[in-house]
Amino acid sequence: MDDQIKEAKAIINSTSSITVLTGAGISAESRIPTFRGEEGLWRKFRSEELATQEAFQRDPKLVWEWYDWRRGLVKEAKPNPGHYALVNLENEKPNFTLVTQNIDGLHQLAGNRNIIEMHGNLWQIRCTSCGIIEQNHDVPLKEIPPKCKNCDSLGRPNVVWFEEIIPISIIDNILIAIERCEVMLIVGTSGVVEPAASMGLVAKHTGKTVIEVNLETTPNSSHYDISILGKSGEILPMLL
Secondary structure, three states: OHHHHHHHHHHHHHOOEEEEEEOHHHHHOOOOOOOOOOOHHHOOOOHHHOOOHHHHHHOHHHHHHHHHHHHHHHHOOOOOHHHHHHHHHHHHOOEEEEEEOOOOOHHHHHOOOOEEEOOEEEEEEEEOOOOOEEEOOOOOOOOOOOEOOOOOOEEEEEEOOOOOOOOHHHHHHHHHHHHHOOEEEEEOOOOOOOOHHHHHHHHHHOOOEEEEEEOOOOOOHHHOOEEEEOOHHHHHHHHO
């Protein structure tokens, strides 16, 4: 592993242009619980039955109570050394983009700025009528379900639910970031959830150097230039 770390560090040091993709692995090291946890009030509900448009239309209060519970759990989490290593990387590289599958806001809390959130943000409420997006960090929420401050319509979590499509504008921005970079760093992703799973392959097929950091090998590990196994909170500070 030492040789891999040295090689990866040399590659990263030699470039001014890098795109990073992060997944649940980096947040797990901040003790962000999975939303499929079976504790307390939610042990009789499945996430797939709550994180859907159908569930929201049927019972918005129940869905918001679940998200309020999740926000309370995430509120206690703090960025870990892996998050801060990516802040240092952004400060050093003129062309840096961070793409994340996570909705917890820990990258922003750590200090990253140029972020593309694939699946939305747990701390945003989007009006179902006028579409205005409000930042809201109240824990617990003052009103369930929350109402839009602009038009008083029902608000929903500004996240991508099951069976919803990631906005094409976000996908376009991610593909542009991959096209413009020389190196792509993939951190803490399973490599099985699309479209994120294919992004490293897109980078590789367009001539980019791809480095992966993950606890275990993924379906695409063999296609990447370097795959380092270990905790991102330990590996990234050594790389960056």
